[in-house]
Amino acid sequence: MLESVLASGGLVLLRDSVEWEGRSLLKALIKKSVLCGEQVHILGCEVSEEEFRDGFDVSINSQLVYHDLFRDPLNWSKTGEALPEGALGALRAMYRRTDPGPVIIALDSLSWLLLHLPCTTLCQTLHTLSQQDTCSGDSSPVKRVCVLGLLHEELHGPGPMGALSSLAQTEVTLSGTASQTSAHILYRRPRQRPTHKIQWFSILPDFSVDLQGGPPLESQPHPDPDTPLVDPTTHLTFNLRLSKKEKEAKDSLTLPFQFSSEKQQALLCPGSGQATSHIFYEPDAYDDPDQEDPDDDLDI
Secondary structure, X not given: OHHHHHHOOEEEEEEEOOOOOOHHHHHHHHHHHHHOOOEEEEEEOOOOHHHHHOOOOHHHHOOEEEEEOOOOOOOOOOOOOOOOOXXXXXXXXXXXXXXXXXXXEEEEOHHHHHHHOOHHHHHHHHHHXXXXXXXXXXOOOOOOEEEEEEEXXXXXXXXXXXXXXXXXXXXXXXXXXXXXXXXXXXXXXXXXOOEEEEEEEEEOOOOOEEEEOOOOOOOOOOOOOOOOOOOOOOOOOOOOOOOHHHHHHHHHOOOOOOOOHHHHHHHHOOOOOOOOOOOOOOOOOOOOOOOOOOOOOOOO
């Protein structure tokens, strides 16, 4: 599962919820990337650097390039430790890099960025950041860039979620049961139909991934062949089927809105012997017979 998600490149959305947090999976993907020799840049917005690095051993932490936005996101302290241009400047600085190797950029979290930046600006920046497979300015060609964005989908409406989903090459939605976690993975490839995959897993304390099989299907009771089947229509107060005589009576019945040729002739061309109708009208005391002044009865 990890290899397929990381090898896809582009923008990868890790969609979690209150019941199923996704930061552990994000850290597991980061550890896998470091062990594969890839450079990893982390834009930390939601938790402190100490909390994010907690659980990694020294060899993993030494390979991480951490950009801290959590301590001073707006650079109020003016100490020079914060990123001077904020979140947008940090993102733009990442796609102006000059190293040619494959790079993993982890955004913790994309929801924090979406709440502090305009959706259109963030989407344009993510598109530029994840489309660096050809070249980066005057530098040598870049092999692959993978942007991992942790997204708390319950915090956003359908508009931002749809915009980010249209940019993503891979979406990983976390769910599961009481004891197991599942990842519903959606792959999008150019000129190919989207593919789906469900992977069950668990995150170990050292952020290794233990791939597992799905939960066993609940056994359904099989009916006993010796037990007679009960007709569910036996105790109904109405009939679901018609007898032969009832079908003939139904077919021979003429509905009120169906006009036969005889009925049309009788209505359009009444005979001489048929009685005709007349309307007799007696004016009321307050009726105004003067048609030239229809408002004569008003006291104006």
